[in-house]
Amino acid sequence: MLILFFTINGAYIGSRLGLCWEILSEKFDEFNQPHVRDPYPLIAEKAGLSKSPRIAQLLRVVSIGKTFFFILSNCFVLVFVFVSFTLTHYGIFYFK
Numbered sequence: 001m002l003i004l005f006f007t008i009n010g011a012y013i014g015s016r017l018g019l020c021w022e023i024l025s026e027k028f029d030e031f032n033q034p035h036v037r038d039p040y041p042l043i044a045e046k047a048g049l050s051k052s053p054r055i056a057q058l059l060r061v062v063s064i065g066k067t068f069f070f071i072l073s074n075c076f077v078l079v080f081v082f083v084s085f086t087l088t089h090y091g092i093f094y095f096k
Contacts, residue, residue: 017043 020043025031028046036042041056 017040021031021039024043024046031042038056040059041053044055
């Protein structure tokens with residue numbers, strides 16, 4: 001259920017950011033380059049926020065947090081699979 005929610009949420013946010021980038025590329029010529037290093041702080045700067053380095057730092061912190069959560073959740077799944085495998089094949093639930 002959560003995976004479906006996060007998938008829909010990510011798709012919606014990605015579509016909104018894409019539309020925002022298209023609007024900026026139509027209004028400003030410097031956004032028509034094929035590659036821009038940090039697009040999110042530039043979007044925030046053009047939206048009226050003047051703390052572009054702070055936004056970049058927050059994005060990095062969020063990215064690190066998501067990575068940590070992903071690794072931790074995968075570790076829990078692997079431990080669960082390992083424990084259930086060892087209990088059913090070599091442990092107390094092993095039947096011949």
